[in-house]
Amino acid sequence: MLLSGVRLTLLAGIIFSCGSKDKVETSNQITMDTITQAEHVMQIQGSAGKLTIDDGGTGGIPVVFLHSFGGSISHWNNQLQHLRKNHRAIAFDFRGHGNSDLPSNKDYTDEALARDLKAVVDSLRLSRFILVGHSMGGSAAIAYAAVEPERVAGMLLVGTPGKTPPEVSKPIITSLESDQYQMVMDQYMKRLLADAKPDVDSVVSRDFKKISKEASILLIKELFAYDPLPRLKHYDGPKLIVATTAEEQQPHTLTKQMGNVPHKTVPGTSHWIQLDNPEAFNAILDEFIKTVEEK
Numbered sequence: 526m527l528l529s530g531v532r533l534t535l536l537a538g539i540i541f542s543c544g545s546k547d548k549v550e551t552s553n554q555i556t557m558d559t560i561t562q563a564e565h566v567m568q569i570q571g572s573a574g575k576l577t578i579d580d581g582g583t584g585g586i587p588v589v590f591l592h593s594f595g596g597s598i599s600h601w602n603n604q605l606q607h608l609r610k611n612h613r614a615i616a617f618d619f620r621g622h623g624n625s626d627l628p629s630n631k632d633y634t635d636e637a638l639a640r641d642l643k644a645v646v647d648s649l650r651l652s653r654f655i656l657v658g659h660s661m662g663g664s665a666a667i668a669y670a671a672v673e674p675e676r677v678a679g680m681l682l683v684g685t686p687g688k689t690p691p692e693v694s695k696p697i698i699t700s701l702e703s704d705q706y707q708m709v710m711d712q713y714m715k716r717l718l719a720d721a722k723p724d725v726d727s728v729v730s731r732d733f734k735k736i737s738k739e740a741s742i743l744l745i746k747e748l749f750a751y752d753p754l755p756r757l758k759h760y761d762g763p764k765l766i767v768a769t770t771a772e773e774q775q776p777h778t779l780t781k782q783m784g785n786v787p788h789k790t791v792p793g794t795s796h797w798i799q800l801d802n803p804e805a806f807n808a809i810l811d812e813f814i815k816t817v818e819e820k
Contacts, residue, residue: 571644573637574626578617578645582609586678586818587654589646590616591662593684594744595733597623600659603803604810612814615654617645619665621740633744635751638665639672652676655817657810659683659799661744664751671756679763679817681810684772684796686748687782694749701742710741719771721795729797754782763817767809769794 565581579598588608590601601616608614618625619641621633628637642665646654655678658666663685670677700709714733718726736744757764757779766779766788773780773790780788789809794801 568624569644569648571620571625572640573620573628573630573632576617576620576626576641576644577624578615578649579605580613580615580649581605582611582613585612585814587613587615587649587651588814589642589651589654589656590614591642591656591658591665592616592619592622593658593660593662594741594748595622595729595736596659596662597732599623600797600800601657604657604799604807607803607807608810608814615645615649615651617641619662621736627740631740631743633740634747635664635668635753638662639669642666642669643673646676653678655679655681655814657681657683658685660685660796661748664748664753667753667756667760668751670760670762674760674762677760677762679765679813680760681765681767681813682779683767683798683806684769685753685766685779687777687779688752688754689749689777693777698742698746698749701745706738706742717796719795720769720793720801721797722801725795725797725800728800729795753779757783757786763813763820765789765809765813767791767798767806769796769798772796 565579567578567580568575569578570576577598582605590604592598592600597618598616605614605616619638620626620628638661653676656666656670658664658680660683663682666677666680666682667685670680697709700706714730718729721729764786766783766786768778768780768788768790770790770792772778779786791798791802791805791809799806
C-alpha cells in the first residue's frame with residue numbers, strides 16, 4: 526500500500542533525529558559529529574545496558590539534553606559548549622543509539638527511555654534539573670516528568686509529537702512492515718530534511734542508515750502508541766514547545782493539542798532546529814533557563 530503525501534508528512538512530523546562519527550565542519554557551528562570533549566565522557570549501567578554520558582560545566586540549574594530517534598550526544602554539541610560557560614550541561618545516548626548498548630529486551634517504550642534518563646540523573650546525583658528534549662527525547666522527558674515531577678525544574682520540548690490517532694498510524698505501520706519499508710523511510714526522510722543545511726542533511730542521512738529496520742519499526746510503533754497529553758497536562762512546572770514552521774502546520778502537533786502551553790516557532794530549518802540554526806535555538810534556550818531560574 527502506497528502512502529499518500531499527507532500521510533508521509535504526518536509520519537515526518539511524528540518521529541526523529543540523528544548523529545554521526547565522521548567529521549563535518551561548518552563555518553559558524555561547532556563540529557556536530559564528535560562527542561564534545563573526551564574528558565567529559567563516561568559510561569554507566571542502565572536498566573538495559575551501558576549508557577554513554579557527556580557531562581561538563583558548572584553553575585546554575587543543570588540542563589539535561591535528550592536526543593531523538595536515530596540521534597546521539599553529538600546533536601547537542603553546540604548547546605553543550607554554549608551553556609558550559611556558566612552552567613552544568615549533560616547529554617547522553619539513549620539505548621540503541623550512539624555509543625550506548627542495544628537493549629537486550631528490545632524495549633523502546635517511552636517509559637523505558639525515561640528509565641534511561643533516570644539512570645543518568647541518579648548516577649550523576651542530580652536532585653533538580655531542566656530537561657531539553659528533541660522529538661523522541663521530548664516524549665521521554667514527558668514520561669519521566671510524570672514519575673518524578675519534583676526533580677524537573679522545567680521542560681523545553683523541541684519538535685515533539687502529540688498524540689496520533691489510530692486511523693493515521695495504522696496505515697503507516699502497515700507500509701513500514703511491508704516490502705515498501707525503504708521507500709517509505711526514504712520519502713519520509715526527504716520531507717524531514719526539507720530546509721536542512723547541506724552538512725546537516727549529510728550527517729542525518731548517513732547516520733540514520735545505522736538504525737536497523739527492526740529497531741526503527743519498534744521505535745515508530747512505540748512513538749505512535751504513546752499519548753503524552755495526560756502526562757504533560759499533569760506536569761505543572763515551566764514548559765515551552767519549540768517547532769518549525771512546517772511542524773506548526775501539521776494537524777497532530779503538541780502546539781495544537783496543548784494550546785495553553787507557551788510555544789515558539791523557528792522558520793527556515795529542518796526538523797533539526799538546534800543543528801540548522803543554533804544561534805536562534807540557543808537564544809530561546811537561554812531565555813527559558815532564565816525564566817526557570819527566576820521562579
